[in-house]
Amino acid sequence: MSFFRITLHRSSIGLPERTRGVLNALGLRRRGRTVFHPVSPQFAGMIFKVKELVRVEEVEKALTKQELKASRTPDPGFYVEKARTRVDMGAGRQT
Amino acid sequence: MSRALFRSSLPELGSFSAARLRPTAAVLPFSWTTTTTRSFNSTAPIVEPVSSNNAPNPTASQVRPLALKKSHPAAPPSPIADSVKNLLPFLAAQPGHYITVHIHGFPYLVQEGDQIRLPFRMPGVLPGDVLRLNRASVIGSRDYTMKGSPHIDERVFECRATVLGVESEPLRIKIKKKRRQRRKRQAKSKHRYTILRVSELNIKNLEEAAAE
Numbered sequence: 001m002s003f004f005r006i007t008l009h010r011s012s013i014g015l016p017e018r019t020r021g022v023l024n025a026l027g028l029r030r031r032g033r034t035v036f037h038p039v040s041p042q043f044a045g046m047i048f049k050v051k052e053l054v055r056v057e058e059v060e061k062a063l064t065k066q067e068l069k070a071s072r073t074p075d076p077g078f079y080v081e082k083a084r085t086r087v088d089m090g091a092g093r094q095t
Numbered sequence: 096m097s098r099a100l101f102r103s104s105l106p107e108l109g110s111f112s113a114a115r116l117r118p119t120a121a122v123l124p125f126s127w128t129t130t131t132t133r134s135f136n137s138t139a140p141i142v143e144p145v146s147s148n149n150a151p152n153p154t155a156s157q158v159r160p161l162a163l164k165k166s167h168p169a170a171p172p173s174p175i176a177d178s179v180k181n182l183l184p185f186l187a188a189q190p191g192h193y194i195t196v197h198i199h200g201f202p203y204l205v206q207e208g209d210q211i212r213l214p215f216r217m218p219g220v221l222p223g224d225v226l227r228l229n230r231a232s233v234i235g236s237r238d239y240t241m242k243g244s245p246h247i248d249e250r251v252f253e254c255r256a257t258v259l260g261v262e263s264e265p266l267r268i269k270i271k272k273k274r275r276q277r278r279k280r281q282a283k284s285k286h287r288y289t290i291l292r293v294s295e296l297n298i299k300n301l302e303e304a305a306a307e
Contacts, residue, residue, distance in 0.1 A: 074200025077230030081255065084223035 036062035189236035255295040
């Protein structure tokens with residue numbers, strides 16, 4: 001099953017209520033928001049209504065919110081190779 | 096290859112494979128009694144089925160790096176490009192290298208011995224910890240530069256940084272005031288920054304890089 005990956009690229013400010021309704025129905029409430037919807041005629045029609053505002057890709061798998069964030073986060077670029085010995089200073093303090 | 100062509104070749108293939116299979120099937124029961132080494136060797140080696148629950152860990156004897164987690168398994172090693180193989184010795188031969196390391200996606204151009212003040216406090220580290228910096232985009236010397244696209248293979252270099260401590264900026268006081276009111280509110284902030292020193296920067300030679 002494939003999905004549409006839809007990203008709102010242009011803001012809906014100043015657009016007719018009907019267009020905003022379509023964007024809301026797609027789940028695109030702010031610019032840059034990405035949503036995934038299954039490929040079906042209903043969603044294709046909705047995308048067609050707002051085709052000037054969104055960027056659409058067809059993907060094989062829908063990403064979860066966490067996966068989407070992970071794909072945008074750069075790699076930390078380091079890891080602790082040799083940690084100094086941690087001394088536990090009392091029960092209340094976490095090292 | 097068109098589908099029709101492929102189909103036409105199929106029955107022939109099927110009969111061929113069946114003809115090849117039949118003798119081996121006949122040989123198998125015999126091999127127990129006759130024990131001719133040739134027929135035994137010609138069959139597939141018998142592999143004991145290993146249950147997945149207690150399969151031996153092939154890397155049990157190796158040192159497990161801290162960065163390697165089950166949730167982020169390392170990708171299989173890819174071969175080092177020929178251009179890197181040929182040209183890396185020229186870079187490695189020169190003294191005094193610089194490197195652009197990326198920490199959380201931000202570049203820091205440093206040399207060995209440099210001190211970096213990160214624009215944030217790094218959580219979970221204490222002074223004295225040694226960090227391995229494994230993401231770099233540029234390594235260079237006086238005459239040569241190696242650029243990654245976008246990052247350099249981390250097997251090629253070895254860069255370590257020691258955590259020196261935490262520094263803090265002077266207290267910032269911002270006065271917040273709403274219009275038409277005399278009330279003022281102070282917003283205070285005092286950010287902390289982790290200090291690192293680049294303690295080691297080596298360019299590995301190719302034998303070391305290939306061994307890993």
